Amino acid sequence: MTRPTQPICWTFLLLGCCWLVAAPPAEAQQQGYNRGDRVEVNRGDDWSPGTVTGYRGSRITVLLDDDGSHGDISADMLEKRLTRSYFSSDLRPLRSEPAAAANSPTRSPPAMRPAAPPSAQSPFDLAESTAESRTWKDQSGRFSIEASYGGMNGDKVVLQKVDGSTIEVPLDKLSDADQDFVNSQSEASENPFAVAPSTRPAMGGNSSQQLRVGDRSDAKRIVPQSFTEWTFVPEGAPPAKVAARSKPVSLGSIPDSDPFFEDVMSCDLSASGDRAIVARKQGSVGRDEAVYLEYINLTSGKSLGLCPLPPKNEVLSVDAETGRVVYGEVEFGRGATELTIGELNGNQLTPLVTWEPYGAAQREHERRIENAWFIGDGLVMTLGSHNNALTLWDATTAKAIAELPVSMSFGDDDVTISPDSRYLALKTDKSIAIIDLDTQEHVASISTGEISAIFLDTIAFRADNQMMAIGFHQGILIVNLQTGKIEQVFDHSTHFPHSSLVWAGNLLLHRNAYVYDWQRKILLWELEGLRSHTTKSSLKNGLLCVVPKNHDGPPVLRTLELPSPAMIAMQEKLGAPEDLIVASAGDRVSLKLDIDERVISAETVRQAVTANLEEAGYVVGDGSDLVVTAVCKKLPSQTIKINMGPDRFRARPEDIVERTITPHPSSLTLTYRGKKIWGHGNMGKPGMTIWMDENESVDQALQRLTTPNGLVD
Template sequence: MYLYRCSAKTRRAVGFGPGAVALALFCVHALEASEPMRTWTDSTGEYSVRAEFAGVQTGKVTLQQADGTEVSIPLEKLNAADQEYVRQRLAAAAENPFKTVAPNRLLPVGESPRAAGTGSSPRETLPDWSTAKKIDVIGGGDWRLSEPAAPAAGGSVKPIALPSKTSFFENAAAMAIAGTGRYAAVGYTCKPPARDAKVTTTVVVCDLAEGLLLGSGAVEGELLVPIAVHDSRAEVLMRRNESGLGNQDCLETWTIDAAGVSRGMKWVPYADEKDRDRNVTWAAYLDENRLATCSAGGRLAIWDVETTRPICYLDVKGRPALSPDRKHLAFLVEGQVGVLDVEGQKVVALQAAPVSGGVLAFTPSGKRFVTLSGAELYVWDFATGQLQRECRLEGVHAGDELLCPSEEHLLAGSGRLYDFVNQVNVWDYRGYQKAGIAGGVCWLAVVAGERQPSALVPARLPHEGVADKLETAMADPDFFVFKPGTTVKIDVGKIADSAARTKVQDALVKKLEARGCKAGANGTITLAAGVEEAAKKAELRYRSFGSFGYDKYKMTKFISRLEFIYDGKTAWKSLGNNLPGFIVHLGKDQTMKQYIKEREKPNYEYFDRIELPKLLTKPTGAPTLGSSQVTVSGIQ
């Protein structure tokens, strides 16, 4: 490869030697019509190349030079005129009645994907957003929506056998269930640590209504996970799942049957976005012909399944939720919660909300939907928009895997069942890897050890007997030891600095008042604050942007501790420290050593920032009322 600098009046030209190799993912056939040789220029105007148009693949344009070598460039990095030329070529290809049988890098817009792919190679498309309708997020007066129709009951009530793990490094990576509740897909990925080891993606499709495993298929050399399942056929929407920024951006349709995998369409929905904003975080089939997706950057879009053409879109915050009847999408924008009518493509409800982002989920009936933002949970009535619950989850780590198995509970990705009506951590379910909801039935993927039995296990949560245990526990008048009206004793004796001790005391009094409680020497529960120096110094590693090596530093660590203590037992605890964050911004001429030296002191500001819980149950030594093991035979 060679590069040379032109004069100020010309552009830089980039060429590739005869040994250059085209980065193609599958066999490429020439375009039907001869392409003219032309000059292509990047968006900066600094670089140009003389070549003919060869095709488009995963958002990248491939160009062929006169000597036969190929170069590629992301579409968004071409100048505006060249981008328009590519769009015109796509449109022209759509009108050509002669179609090649073998996969072509250029998929004409509007061509059906059903005949597009082969067993080993998908057919790639380039989304055209120019015709997509932008939906205005505007309120329509009072929030008045009809109650959703009762969804169909769940399918089979017997476990469905799944393939066993074939390797120690293989794991159940994701699970998706069709909106109709008919089909489910479980995705396995295998990524051995050896440098030359091949990664593998395996997908299993089950018919939940009949309790049958329909088929499975595997692909080597690629990591993908199921993210949605078609309504009425064993078609799975797969998403690239590589590590790194922007590497969860590509979608494919796979059809799974007894013969294995048939790969259909492939496209990057948000190719114009950068880094993590282009990642696809959520997807769901709306019906036979439409699909909804949402990006990490917040673009919620509805697509034509046959052509992978975006129909409409709106910009939201966080991850939306599709109602069980699949007529509405609940979403959040800055300081507002809203509902989109899928068929009418318009916002039919919008109102102020105390949250601007998070993960949303509907209850099985669709009469409620919840939002989890960090540790804060909000519950809305779908028909009226009334905020029915606003609580803080303690000890629940949900991540993005949020499900509502009943009208009163949520199941976090960690397996914890939380009663959001009574605000209680009820039960822990262990032994399963992934879960999904269909018609009020929770399907739990139990993928055991290597070559051990695995199954997709149906259950209604909470399972039998849990409600009775909760009722018995709540009959105890001391079940909630911290709630509005509680008098709390504050203990700041473990803060040595007298001035800081007074400030922390005052801050905690205000926080208790915000929870409807008061501080007093005769409190029934103690709120204890303290700061202590760690036994040894913390070792930190930082590097400057653009550098490769790390610099090591040592820093005196101070631990800030805040806990509620009831009858000598810890009911709640939170820890902080004085260590700097992942990214550090240094001042002008400031060194890292100086930055660390300035922060080698107790972090009293932690007590100003910490959020107190709203309710606490009597500490028993266990985080919940009980736990159960999920096995291939059911809940034990």
């Protein structure tokens, strides 16, 4: 398979959202379709009746009639399933009203209801109570409930029931004893349940406002820059560490779900470390899998209950600090066209605004979104699936602030946002580009030397933005962002490409299990029981929040201080990094050869390796704990089949070519008392992919890959 060599063009945009009153588009007016009109919709082989409810750009929104096939679901879910957008060419006036619909009032479409506007106060500004549950009674004494006190929301008392759900009861409806209890709580000198006014940008609007199509017309275009020297000065400071929450929290049981097939989609931790939001997918086979959100109060160690997303919707981004969630409807694995920002309050998700970032595009696939990210207050970044755009939006106006063009092959794993949302890093063909999200400018490019961007996978900013870690197929690059230089190439046997990589202070956490001390070039710690590609985690301000998959029941959320005091003590015990050096100039090194004389003489290899070691300052001699082993073998010739077609998984006979190769695997390794500490080259066999250089033919690549790898250079 040929490696892509075309340069990557990149673009990014900021988008905002709001509800605005809009007149019907001219196209819709010309076709004579108004709100309330009865129409028929072309759905392939047949026409389905429905009612025009509004307009979305050049398309018309239709609420299809309920044919009774959706089963017993709520009116809200039914409304969501039946609402679709069409071009006017897909509609025609209703020719005749179906008899069943005319005679049965139960078949009338449910009333359209806009997303509810947010309250003036943020539910996340209401701290959850850590008080024990007590019995509450009404004025008559006939009704009671077990719940804990959660503070006041205006003139209503917030009560958290034992099942995690939250209710609000007017104070004057409670018994006199309960009112006295509430008043005593309110009179405390420091009321932890007081509601503070929200400082976040408002979203939503009144019921007359329409779905907004994203406006990209005034977006600032971020232009790639060329840099002759490193001038970038990263801004950022080490965050304050938050206290660890040691109490594990059992998550709720998803209804009608098999835990074995459940997936933990994401886990997001607030910067304050007192709350987390977990997204999980229902475990089922042969039917749609619902997605559930769950808000966890880490201070009290309680879950506030499960909150289902609308059917077929998936979570794209979560901000546990504000309780906001970006989600959208996904069909058959294709990206959403509309995004909704909602606010999670306990087990209730309130939609704030819905908009189409790329709704102005003419083709449906160009309107689809691959991913979305929260970028600070009121800002959302989206990546289009086929429109070659990374876009930053103002979520309060539905206007794009900036746009960065990207290539068709650009994916959501090619971009990383710094923990403080100040910088954006993305892969280009020859470097890592850094974008300042405050100024929307390309401010630096990190050269990766001979390592092409195609080999890079995970990118991670350190919390203070002074360092960056870049994973690739042979290890981890450590980059100093104050100089733009690669300080170290770290590798360990536990490293696995395309796996999670985050900073924990000045350490690195890989695959949720391995803690690397890159300065000492060691695996410092291993976290047992967390290594799994299904484990989801979030690490902020020295606190790791992790949710491992549990095949036998609901998962358990755990938190861990990272780096932990024990890890810091271990570093101090080990001493300075230079104290761990096992080989340095002046040391004696022994030489061991395993050479096939048909390829090259052992004496030639001995002289070349000895000369290189002595040039580096080592003394070559027998009896040393340090041993350099040189290997060169000639393997039997073999015939291999190569798929030259475009599909690596479905090769056609005409795509297959045969070549005869004679592999010559060779390697150099350095061991200390029998343990490998360095190596170059390998003894591998032909693999699944032939990585080709630019303008190189298959035969040239095979010649390069099967020739001894320059042991005498």
